[in-house]
Amino acid sequence: MEFIINKNTLQKELGYFQGIVDRKSTIPALSNILIESVGENTLRITGTDLDITIRCEAEAEIKQPGTLCIQARKLFDVARLLPDAPVHFRNEGSDWTTLKCERSTFKIAGISKDNFPEIPTFHSTPVKFASDTLKTFIDHTIFAITLEESRYTLSGAKFMLGDTTARMVTTDGHRLAFIERTNVGQFDSAVDVLIPRKTLAELIKLLSGFEGDIGFGADENHVYFEIGQHLLTSRTLAGQFPNYDMVLPKNNDKSAQFDTNSLNQAMRRVALMADDRSRAVKLHLAQNNLQISAQTAEEGEANESISTEYTGDEIEVGFNVQYLQDFLNVIDKDDTVLEFKDANSQALLRPATSNEYTYKYVVMPMRL
Numbered sequence: 001m002e003f004i005i006n007k008n009t010l011q012k013e014l015g016y017f018q019g020i021v022d023r024k025s026t027i028p029a030l031s032n033i034l035i036e037s038v039g040e041n042t043l044r045i046t047g048t049d050l051d052i053t054i055r056c057e058a059e060a061e062i063k064q065p066g067t068l069c070i071q072a073r074k075l076f077d078v079a080r081l082l083p084d085a086p087v088h089f090r091n092e093g094s095d096w097t098t099l100k101c102e103r104s105t106f107k108i109a110g111i112s113k114d115n116f117p118e119i120p121t122f123h124s125t126p127v128k129f130a131s132d133t134l135k136t137f138i139d140h141t142i143f144a145i146t147l148e149e150s151r152y153t154l155s156g157a158k159f160m161l162g163d164t165t166a167r168m169v170t171t172d173g174h175r176l177a178f179i180e181r182t183n184v185g186q187f188d189s190a191v192d193v194l195i196p197r198k199t200l201a202e203l204i205k206l207l208s209g210f211e212g213d214i215g216f217g218a219d220e221n222h223v224y225f226e227i228g229q230h231l232l233t234s235r236t237l238a239g240q241f242p243n244y245d246m247v248l249p250k251n252n253d254k255s256a257q258f259d260t261n262s263l264n265q266a267m268r269r270v271a272l273m274a275d276d277r278s279r280a281v282k283l284h285l286a287q288n289n290l291q292i293s294a295q296t297a298e299e300g301e302a303n304e305s306i307s308t309e310y311t312g313d314e315i316e317v318g319f320n321v322q323y324l325q326d327f328l329n330v331i332d333k334d335d336t337v338l339e340f341k342d343a344n345s346q347a348l349l350r351p352a353t354s355n356e357y358t359y360k361y362v363v364m365p366m367r368l
Contacts, residue, residue: 001091003088021049023074032047043057053234055231056229123224124224128185138200142201144326153237154173164187175361175363181358194237206225207227256310258309267325270321279321281319283319327361335352346365347365
């Protein structure tokens, strides 16, 4: 096989595979990508970790059609440091590929194409919706997914489509993020799948800078995304996701409204003195005022107050400050509302005004 490809194109496309290939994998083939010629001027690049498969197409000058497998990480490291010039690849059918770029020449080891793992067949993506919808969904929920491997069914996002509505829910047992958008499109059949956290992280990379509609499809064990010239296939998680509707508070009769930016900045400053393990901050709500404080015996304490629209009884409640900051960092609205019942029940945070999205964030309080 022999082809010439633009250095920047090569580097950009290789970047999408770095999150799924593993140079230390016990299966050597998984540290390689498969490069195929699929037309006079088109390369197809495929990488997989057996759970996630990414396939993309890139423009290139094909001198000799064929197929090669090459180390993905090493090739990416080389591509980043090459001069901005065309890169010439040549493989004589062996496990070694030679590439040249101006005065630089490299010879990189690979594997036989016969050893590259069989990848899932990419099914159709009959559902179409705006890419910014999916990006907004992921940005507003991914941080609430658990990092504990033992909590398997919580290690992804519940993604649902029905009628004209799309919805995504995540939780780690201490907090829950819920986002919904109506009038997304007309869906012929309902979809209810659990998408792994790692898949969502890879989707964010593919969605960066992309505008337009994406394609989506699902079967019993996989989900399929088509984002321009990039295709992503992922296994879904099996198991029962918690009944999130039971978690969303129904009887929170008290509420306070804050300027989002003021609250976020105050949280960031006070968090500097929060305990490294508990990350606890204390919120003391009084009429039209919120007092935020944190302290550690070894380092000191911090206190800050901000104005708020609140006229109820005084209340003191503790939260993990990181949980609050995760919410505040993704809100693009001027005001935030905190709804609660008492110091021991789950609180709900939401934007004060809604647009096409409905966003709710539930946080369990901490004992002070």
